[in-house]
Amino acid sequence: MPQISFIQAINQAIAEEMERDPLTFLMGEDVVLGAFGATKGLIDKFGAKRVRNTPISEAGFVGAAVGAAMAGTRPICEVEFASFFYCAFDQICNQAAKLRYMSGGQATMPITFRAVFGAMGGAAAQHSETVYAQFLSVPGLKLVIPSGPSDMKGLLKSAIRDNNPVIVFEHGALGWSREDVPAGEHLVPLGKAAVKRPGDNVTVVAIGAMVPKAMSVAEKLEKEKISVEVIDPRTLIPLDEDAILASVEKTNRIVIADEGHLRGGAAADLAAIVADKGFDFLDAPVRRVTSLDVPIPFSPPLEKAAIADEARIEAAIRAVVGR
Amino acid sequence: MPQISFIQAINQAIAEEMERDPLTFLMGEDVVLGAFGATKGLIDKFGAKRVRNTPISEAGFVGAAVGAAMAGTRPICEVEFASFFYCAFDQICNQAAKLRYMSGGQATMPITFRAVFGAMGGAAAQHSETVYAQFLSVPGLKLVIPSGPSDMKGLLKSAIRDNNPVIVFEHGALGWSREDVPAGEHLVPLGKAAVKRPGDNVTVVAIGAMVPKAMSVAEKLEKEKISVEVIDPRTLIPLDEDAILASVEKTNRIVIADEGHLRGGAAADLAAIVADKGFDFLDAPVRRVTSLDVPIPFSPPLEKAAIADEARIEAAIRAVVGR
Amino acid sequence: MDISKDKLLEMYRTMQKIRLFESKARDLAMAAEIPGFVHVSIGEEASATGVCAALRKTDRITSNHRGHGHLIAKGGRLDRMMAEIFGKRTGYCKGKGGSMHIVDYSLGILGANGIVGAGLPIATGSALGAVIAGKDDVTVAFFGDGASNEGTFHESLNLAAVWKLPVVFVCENNGFGEFTPMATVTSVKDIAVRAKAYDIPGHIVDGNDVLEVFRFTSEAVARARAGEGPTLLECKTYRWEGHVVGEQAFLGDGSYREKSEVEEWKRKCPLIRFEKWCAESGKISSAELKKIIADTEKELADAVEFARSSELPAPSEVTDDVYNNT
């Protein structure tokens, strides 16, 4: 299997899906040149009709993706940085997410939104955000957060084929990570968690770039005979609750690691589910490892202090297992 | 003490604060006539310079409030329905909330945003939302959700005097509720929960319009000797964690009632806190009573089915107390 | 432009349908027989009618909160519309939408919308979809003077202009956004002027003259279909009724316009104007018009009966249709 990067995986997924369906097309700011490399070269394969640089007008072109979907096409709509979603929140939350339901099922909304998110080194508060928590309470959306190249390709392909608005969040720091990724058809279903590593003493649910961090902590603690099960939910909506609860039933302890904030974050959402449906399995508090509740600062030592990291994951695990 | 309505309480609070400080002013769509009555008559008292109808352009005028605050004034900025915040999310989440921090503390942002929220009978999905969950993970904001006229007045006055961006969410269905409200100076601090009713068997944390619903359930269950403590957090940021945890320490059981959604809602946020810091007190799963995870439907029987109500609060209480 | 007699009759029928449907909806809302917010466009029938008369079935429209007229003009059925307003499961949206959100995709009606300005990007995208799919369908975006101050207006017109998309932007300028006079919140007298900011044609249209609306729209649609890009039409008109049915309950004694202004515009009634034109031009007899009224009254009565006698949705239906599971 060829080793490719996270960014190449995105490129492959889009190219394959555009090859597969002539009504699938790509739009966004600077997708022609492909500012981060993810969409590079697609213009040569698919031409200017299907690879479109938009004006800088997020509400306008996100809304246009909604309209294009309603007209029977399948837009892939890139919004460079996830923080820019804020400029198009109405079109996503009030329109894309709701119009199917509000029309009694008449509308179908096969749109894939893509954006880079997360702290990636000095990008500061308006370019480092983890915006998905704010879409969690918007029924009608699906939320996908791949943690590596192989899932990236397989999930993105599934997202593009999905007949609902799906937002794919691509962590900026994972861009150059590489792994084996199947060439051609490779689909990862939305709603199926991955057990990245089995373990008995504690479950760590990790999201996005927290997955590799959790894995390295798990390896380290293995030496001390603390056996950590790492679960990557991969998609937050739909959520593979069963996988998480089954793991907690086995380990009786859980740590949730997410780069979002503590208050109102995705970790809180998962913690609440476990505290309800998994309460009887629990032998310890539901611990969250998140970024601090501050805007993400620019200066490297501050950014490092703000963002959830291995040390904090390790500390949380030790706290819940009591070692 | 005079009995006044929720809406009159808003009017009084704004009038008193504008009286108090000539740099406090009001802007928003149709604030001159006061579409819901809340701002009626203020134009006569304070004139056209300080009571301003804006064009329908939420990002523009919310952003203008941010700029006006940075220029040393104290805007009260109304966005009729909370769902319309989506049109101004960038200006609230990336600007108002962050600019103080990003400027190393140089900016001060004394803005009060106000909006009507919640299901109020057939307003449908784009006018019935409970948007505050999406602001929970935006450090820099304060979130206020009054549950009755007296708190409305006291909290709104505190919000206006606060030197941070505060969003006050006014439940549409509470508009005509009445109670005794002190005339003149009456301040309720942000960050202090109200124990609406003491009890021993179970804690119900209820938000906004869920407070009166929880109270009526508590009264009913009293007859069966189920003693319910009802806590109204009043503000979600800052949050009076201590009040909630102290109550759980006493009752060992908690139900959280919120009109928002289950996934990613404010109830999940509170549940996560309790599942962590209050875990050792708990004798039962942390149960949430929320609206269903669907866009709020128009038709009355569907709306009723979607929204959290007394029956579901009661069922949740019975489940956690086992009676 | 020569307009066929059938077309003329169809236009009159459409205007009558709108007038009668909305008068009924208003009365039912006042009587609290239908819930939620109801916005009627009585007095503005000519713009919806003239615009949609220039469209074919596969063309699409987006509408706004004041959408009944647009939907009826694009072919919406009175019975299913009325049932939707009543919140019945036989309604267009199975009761999930209500007055502000009626949709019929099979007729190219992409929906009324509760968010001011939200329909413009959607219409632009619908036009983009036609281009991607290689079809020559045109999309019309209906919106108000108030909406022309939203950022989505600007972003949509710019996008449509640079991509030369087949879309027609129809601003129904009725002089008010809710209770705020347009002039106090809008930097131009004529919205049509704003076309200059996108280097596209912009026309001021007498929005109470269905024939003029039809002619301007036909031209704009032809332009769009030929790949020459968008047009901005500003139909000057007026709403006779309040912004929302029942507004007096919360406005109390607050008023935002002179009675005389309303009266003046009532004299410019688009239906009477058309009737006069029929009489003067001799194209259509008053008997023919009367028959249309009678037919429409019957159709409306049946629609109300249909709505009243239809079932409310079952509570269990609340979770249907959030996701498309195919």
Added chain:
Amino acid sequence: MDISKDKLLEMYRTMQKIRLFESKARDLAMAAEIPGFVHVSIGEEASATGVCAALRKTDRITSNHRGHGHLIAKGGRLDRMMAEIFGKRTGYCKGKGGSMHIVDYSLGILGANGIVGAGLPIATGSALGAVIAGKDDVTVAFFGDGASNEGTFHESLNLAAVWKLPVVFVCENNGFGEFTPMATVTSVKDIAVRAKAYDIPGHIVDGNDVLEVFRFTSEAVARARAGEGPTLLECKTYRWEGHVVGEQAFLGDGSYREKSEVEEWKRKCPLIRFEKWCAESGKISSAELKKIIADTEKELADAVEFARSSELPAPSEVTDDVYNNT
């Protein structure tokens, strides 16, 4: 308009400061000595300089991601700016902002901004604040051609126009938004035309001629200060460098403009142009100009030294300044 010699010298000094500061910032970013995204405005110095030369200290500006020039022109100190770019606690924002977010409130600099188009409503509101407070301070919004397609452009200009707010909208049109040529995403050739959509004056300005920029701005500021409302100025200019320092790393062989175009604009260098004008008009000697260069080089060297030798913030400072607790 007669411009005093002091003013002329000040303008040249400002342009040199910008040129030298940004050249240094670019080099430091390329050498990975400073983190994050750095956008420089080399080649565009005249617009920032000419505009701010027409302002007084209590006037305010909002800026964008390409903000160093605006900040320097409004009086920002090179040392504290450099320290901020280095992420040091002596920086303007104590290291919390970085290159894209420098702010100095005491100088009326309401901040650079990472969100395209976000500064326009803030500037509009700052002008509103002046009106509410009864002060005659003017606010300038700097933004790019790309930003002029954002909805906030439209909403801000409309609001400023209807309320006749003391704000000047300065579009620096450098022909590109990131790697996208303006013409491919913008429906008009001249952004200034868009002023018509708000019934306000709009002027095309030679953005590489600091004196012309100064004159147009002075007029617009006077108008604003007199309560006559906003003006839109479009400064035509060009950026010599990439959109962001280091863009080649991700663009690879992708290129978005001709080398010859860059060369052509380099010949229009605003500093050389001003130097020539000084020589031709005889107003300022080349010795005077050289002294300014030398002074500025010294100031910059000191600034870099200050930044390098300053401390990084302590991790514990991360939670400071989220809320104002007074």
